Amino acid sequence: MPFAFILVFWALIADADIFSSSSATEVISPSNMDLEINDPLKQLSFRDYEEGINRNELNMLEVVHRAVGWHPLIAEAIGNLYQQRQGVRAARSGYFPQLSAGIVAGHDSEYKSDGDGHAFQVNISQMVYDFGKVSSSVDFAKAGVQRSQAEVLQSIDEVARRTAKAAIEVQRYQSLLVTSDAQIHGVSAIAQLVQIRKERGVSSRSDVLQAQSRVDAAQASKQQVEALLRRWRSTLQNLTGFRSPFRVTMYVPEDVAQACDVESFNLMSVPDVLIAEASRAEAEAQLKSAKANTWPTFTLDGNVNQYLDQNYVDANALNENEKAIFFNVSMPIYQGGRISAGREGANYALLSADAARDTAQLSVTQKYREAQEEAEGLMRSLSALSARESAIAETRDLYKQQYATLGTRTLIDLLNSEQELHLARQEKNNTIFDLHLLKIDCLHSRGGLREAFKLDGTEIQGVEVLP
8 A cells, every 4th residue: 555645645735735725916917918926716795785884975986996895796707717716727637647546346257266246446647748738728728717807807897887877867867957946046036027018907817827837837747757767777776785865076087088188099908908808819729739639648557456355365376565657648539520520620610700800899999989079079069068058047137128118029929939948958967978988988998987087096896006
């Protein structure tokens, strides 16, 4: 048995670094996706943030940080990343001795004295050279890690995008609520004016009823805005994990305001492009593996048999212990075309991955340009909408004066001017927040959300995100 124990000790020492792990935090950096990090097998926690809100108003940066800090979509991607890390460890194990042990039992008819025998066996095999079979497996596993890292970034960007857009919608309807209050105030002032004129005998009861109907319509419109505001606050509440709804300040980060002003950007910061690059690396590793499979594998094998039945040993003139060591060479000769087909298939997979990478780059550029052009159009329209609002407000004031003092304007003219002013304010308001949504699209398409919302350099659910 001493030789068996030596083999076991050799295997455990050689395999020691496979079982070792570091307590360092996982680091993901788009600019260095092939960086090798020794990471621990971490216990994922799909946290439910149940603590209350310290205040009832948060800004956009705070809600985005809150969302990425707990959302299970990111936790799922991180779990897949740690799983892929273990795949690299498993692939690297091919470099180290493969140790196995067992007990065999059977009938031996080789010798004159037949007998039943039992033996304890220890086998060990060490790959000496395999023309890249193991290294290609390691490369494939590393590419899987790169893909998972990019998918973590993709999930962070997706949660940040959803949260930022929900926050903008909350801002929109908070602003529209102010506009609705202004409309109610305006038509209520007209209704009061009509009531005074009626008391003086200048206006009829029908004018009073008509003005009151506009007040009721304005109040109904406000209730619709409040319903939509509650809906978006609920959406934002779900994204951030808070139990109760909250207000969002009207603050918009400077990087968001300037999001569509960038003429060129680094495609390698976009998760979709990084995923395509990782897929290409996987295809390259598969091609390398397919080529390596056509070459022989050299191994050094050893085994020890410890016979457990003394009668069997004596009857067959055997030593109680048998030891052997071999140098083996194995090579596929004919596999029905499987190896050549695998090699050709890997070549086509690499061509496909090249095309997929180009497609991802084109798609990213197209999405950014489309959002940029649409944002520029809305920016140009804002000045016209502001001028229109000012002109209508001045017209409304003139109509009100002419109705109250000169009698040259009808009640319908005055009510319609108030309604037109409200619609102009509403259109301008919606244009402003549509523009903010497009700027979020600009950031998302060029991979700029993490920088804009100060997520780079922070630890998100146990993973450090770097530029």
